[in-house]
Amino acid sequence: MADHAQAALACLDRALREKPDVDGKVFSEAAKALSQLRNDLADRQRRDGASADSRRQLEHVNAVISVVLGAHFPLGNIPWAEVEKARGWLAELSSADGTGQLQ
Amino acid sequence: MALWDLANADCIITMGSNMAENHPIAFRFAVEAQRRGATLIHVDPRFTRTGALCNIHAPIRSGSDIAFLGGIIHQILERDLWFRDFALAYTNIAHIIEDGYVDPEDNDGIFSGFEAGTKAYKQETWQYKGKIVPSSIAEHRVQTQDQTQGGDFESMTEGPPPTDPTLQHPNCVYQIMKRHFRRYTPEMVERVTGCPAATFLKIVEVLAQNSGRERTSAFCYAVGWTHHTYGVQIIRAATIIQGLLGNVGRPGGGIMALRGHTSIQGSTDIPTLYNMLPTYLPQPNVFHQHDTLQDYLHTETPTTGWWANMPKYMVSLLKAWYGAEAHAGNEWGYQHLPKLTGDVSQLPMTLAMLDGVVKGQFILGQNPVVGAVNSDLVERGMARLDWLVVRDFAMTETANFWQKGRLVQRGELQPRDIGTEIFFIPTALAGEKDGTVTNTSRLVQWHDKVLEAPGDSRSDLWFIYHLGKRLKQLYADSTEPRDAAIQALTWLYPERDERAEPDPEAVLREINGYTVVDRKQIPSYQQLKDDGSTACGGWMYCGIYPRDGHNVSRSRIADTRDVAASNHHGWAFAWPSNRRTLYNRASADPAGVPWSERKKLVWWDPQENKWTGGDVPDFIETRPPDYRPDWSKRPHGMDAHGGDDPFIMEADGKCQLFVPSGLKDGPLPTYYEPPETPVKNAFYGQQHNPVAKLWQRKGNELHAPEDPRFPYVFTTYRLTELHCGGIIGRVTPHTAELQPEAFVEISPELAAELGIRHTEWAVLSTLRGDIEARAMVTERITPFQIDGRTVHQVGMPWVFGWEGYARGDIANVLLAITGDANTSIHSTKALTCNLRPGRLAQRGGTGHG
Known part of the structure; x- marks a missing residue:
């Protein structure tokens, strides 16, 4: 899971740094990594049972996916401010000095 | 316009459609028009049965439609062929546009406001000078100025948009259009489309001769116009032609969108589209100022014109969906609505399936492996789903792609490698269920079940209803906020037989609307309110079930063939208000007198002080032609429209030849090549639509x-x-x-x-x-x-x-x-x-x- 989170973070960092045109392939890569992360979280929750933490993690990852889709397939301008915010949520989830939920 | 109204046309141009073969029922009205003396024209790459039945066939290369239509506009303007009295009064031809507007003619194919990084336009320079014009169409909302982000729709209440009736101002719409289309000469039309200039000019002559006070012409199109990266702009070009020639809101005049057979019109009215709520209300967007219902309404509601009533329609919709769970204390349940983050239409979601984002898909009334573009990618995407539900009456390629698909046949995928669990569920055919079909004329027609569907086949309504019931049971005890929408949803429809088929008339009654306190059917949308006292599932359909036991869509009263009754008002229900021709106020001149006896439809009756005629007036019934807004009072809504402003859904009541807001790719149609083409764009260095x-x-x-x-x-x-x-x-x-x-x-x-x-x-x-x-x-x-x-x-x-x-x-x-x-x-x-x-x-x- 941590690998997927790191891969997604790297994609979002690259997107924020390069600010690509619409259809930046980096968003496709981010969506793939985030989907893997979501699937792993869901599998773990099914296997181990849901907790407040696991629900919160899933909600945050789903929210990040929604923002990434909005950037990948924008209605108008790419919402860069929200991408930055979503990147923050993801970093919080995967931070080594945080709760380590994704380890 | 109504399909049968085509018979009243003096000239019909079918373009972007093989109408005789693909809309044969509609085409009989074109044939009837021809029998009455009309000229039929078919503009199409192929000489089909449509072309064979027309008086003129003009071959054009696929995708070059805007060059052809732009050429017609050029001829109309340069040769003064336009219906001056109509267009000056009823269109924005005299409106003055912002100084900063730059035309593609001066910028090699790009309008002002283009941002290369995001490949999107900002629309500030397209506005009427000193105004911010709200878009009237929810579907085409553009992320640009809105009321809480620097825009100012209130500017429309301060006074009328600036105009120059002499048409001499360099930035009036007339002058802009003359410059914009000046290179769309007959020679250029031939060079780009391949249609001989002589054939093109013949069509211009016929069209112009059959437009004006005494005569009207119609365009018919289908997906041959829409299925392009600039499809909307092709239709826009026809709109400009019809606005200039006065072929709008009048008998035999208009643009007929030939929609699909299986209630495609109905599926946009009560939409299966991702970006609209029923009857063309905008879906909230998380990145817009839509945090609260108040924000949403403030941002989206135009200040002037009929759409200023939007809060009544929105609150009534929420009451219909969430019932007692919708009240003033919870914004009428507004927070239950999912909010968009981006484009989640079919094409991007196919790509998202490939990325693993989408887990499952329902397919109803569709066969995307055949009907969606890039079939191999569609198969690859579906092969990545966890589950797929296909409802159809016979096996489709979409349901068995895992077994017989192209990828399996070529050995690129093995069935054992496809993890998608597929549920193929038999569905009832049209004759095996009752309900409505909405056709291209906005005509909602009821049909009865004639026999029972065999075996386990069920109607789509049955499926959705029982799926909803089970979801409500599944989430009944949930404490998760995200499940509150399902819990709050009203889902009480009578089950009427041993199959527990829900009563479709109950659904129609809800769509029509009712008073909350005593559940009485509401006869017209003018009675809807934004205080929670009315519920309505789709405001434009209000009146279809105006009282208990009266389903107007069932009505089948034959036409008497009397002129005043020739709009078949006794046949089913056409939204809104059983009106057959939209913007029919334009069938009379500014003083309210029919443009001609031959083409009269709706007119002002000075004795009765109301609009009357052969159709339900698309206007405030008692508003006299000489009414003028009192700008000193900052009028809102319809108070800001004059008695000679027929286009009531537009912010200024005018037909928009030039569109200040609402289009993502420019205020005027301009020529681009398709994304793949064997030739360079002869007009500009910009090869294709830059925001495609x-x-x-x-x-x-x-x-x-x-x-x-x-x-x-x-x-x-x-x-x-x-x-x-x-x-x-x-x-x-x-x-x-x-x-x-x-x-x-x-x-x-x-x-x-x-x-x-x-x-x-x-x-x-x-x-x-x-x-x-x-x-x-x-x-x-x-x-x-x-x-x-x-x-x-x-x-x-x-x-x-x-x-x-x-x-x-x-x-x-x-x-x-x-x-x-x-x-x-x-x-x-x-x-x-x-x-x-x-x-x-x-x-x-x-x-x-």
Whole structure:
């Protein structure tokens, strides 16, 4: 899971740094990594049972996916401010000095 | 306009449609018009049965429509062929546009406001000078100025937009259009479209002669106009022509959108589209100022015109959906509505399936493996789903792609590697269920069940209703906030037989609307309120079930053939208000007098002090023609419209020749080539629509212009005999026998050049894939002379697949996933391909013919 989170973070960092045109392939890569992360979280929750933490993690990852889709397939301008915010949520989830939920 | 109103036209131009074959019921009204003396014109790459029945056939290269229509506009303006009294009074031709507006003519194909990084336009420079004009169409909302982000819709209440009735101001719409279309000469039309200039000019003459006070003309189009990356702008070009010629809101005048047979109109009214709530209310967007209902209404509600009533429709919708759970204390349940983050229409979601984002999909009334573009990518996406539910009456390619699909046949995928769990569920056919179909005239017609569906087949209504019931049971005890919407949803429809089929009339009654306190049916949308006292599932349908026991869509009172009753008001229900011709106030002059006796429809009755005539007036019934807004009072809503402003859904009541807000790719149609084309854009350095939705990725690549590997223009179409997506006709022996297998239509000249013989095999190739089909060598298709060289056109029906008696390769394998800038609809009508004689190697051919 941590690998997927790191891969997604790297994609979002690259997107924020390069600010690509619409259809930046980096968003496709981010969506793939985030989907893997979501699937792993869901599998773990099914296997181990849901907790407040696991629900919160899933909600945050789903929210990040929604923002990434909005950037990948924008209605108008790419919402860069929200991408930055979503990147923050993801970093919080995967931070080594945080709760380590994704380890 | 109503379909039958086509019979009142003096000239009908069908373009972007093979109307006689694909809309045969509608085409009889065109034939009736011809019998009465009208001239029928067909503009199309192929000489079809439509062309054969028309007086004039004008061949044009697929995708070059805007050059042709722009040429007509040029002729109308340069030769003063326009209906001056109509257009000056009822359109924005005299309006003055902001100083900063820059036309593509001065910027090599790009309008002012373009941002290269995001490939999107900002619209500030397209506005009426000193105004911010709200868009009237929710579907086309653009992320630009809105009321809480620097825009100021209130500016529309301060006074009328600035105009110059002398039309001399350099930035008035008339002058802008003259400059914009000045290069759309007959010679340029011929150079770009391939249509001989003489044929083009003949059409201009006929159209102009059949427009004005005494005569009217109509355009008919179908997906031959919409399925482009600039499809909306093709329709816009026709709108400009009809606005200039006065062919709007009048008998026999208008633009007929020939919509699909299976209630496609109904599925946009009560939408299956992702970006609209029922009857054209905008879906909230998380990135817009839509945090609260108040924010949403403040941001989205136009200050002037009829759409200022939007809060009444929105609150009534929320009351219909959430019932007692919707109250003033919780914003009428507004937070239950999902909010958009981006484009989640079919094309992007196909790509998202490939990325693993989408887990499951319901397919109802669709067969995307055949009907959606880039069929191989669609298969790859579906192979990544966890689950797929397909409801149809016969096996479809979408339901068994895992077993018989192209990827499996080619060995690229093995069934065992596809993890998608597929549920194929039998569905009832039209005669096996009752309900409504909404046709292209906004006519909602009830139909009764005539026999019971066999076995486990059930109606789609049954399926959705019982799915909803089970979801509500599943989440009944949930404490998760995200489940509150399902818990709050009203889902009480009477079950009426042993199959527990919900009563469809109960659904229609809810869509019509009712008073909350005593649940009485509401007779008209003018009675809807924003205080929670009314509930309505779709404001435009209000009046379809005006009182208990009275389903107007059931009505079948035959026409008396009296002139005043010739709008068939006793036949079913046309939204809104059973009105048959929208904007029919325009059928009378500014003083309220019919433009002519021959073309009268609605007029002002000074004795009765109201509008009257042969249709339900599309206007405030008692507003006199000489009413003028009192600008000192900052009027809102309809108070800001005069008695001579027929276009009540627009912020200023005028037909918009120039569109200040609402379009993502420019305020005027301008010529671009399709994303794949064998020629350069003869008008501009800008080759294709700069804001077209292009998603280049592996398996969805596009080639550069003039790629010698793909020299032929390719288009796709339907067949009369194989209805809709094909399966219904392919599994029926009688119709399958009539069109037994797939074919590709090519001209004798191209056939001779390539050595392809009639009925023998040919292979078509694009960057997306290769298919094979029998060659139909026919003079219906002729080569074009484009920009001094021969360009060949090729065409193929897209309705074949591997199921049924009539089989053949799927044409949509060849197509790329690209989208219209405004609607995201796919592009199926103009691309390029290669062609060779022979068969595909894996089918036993040599690969070389």
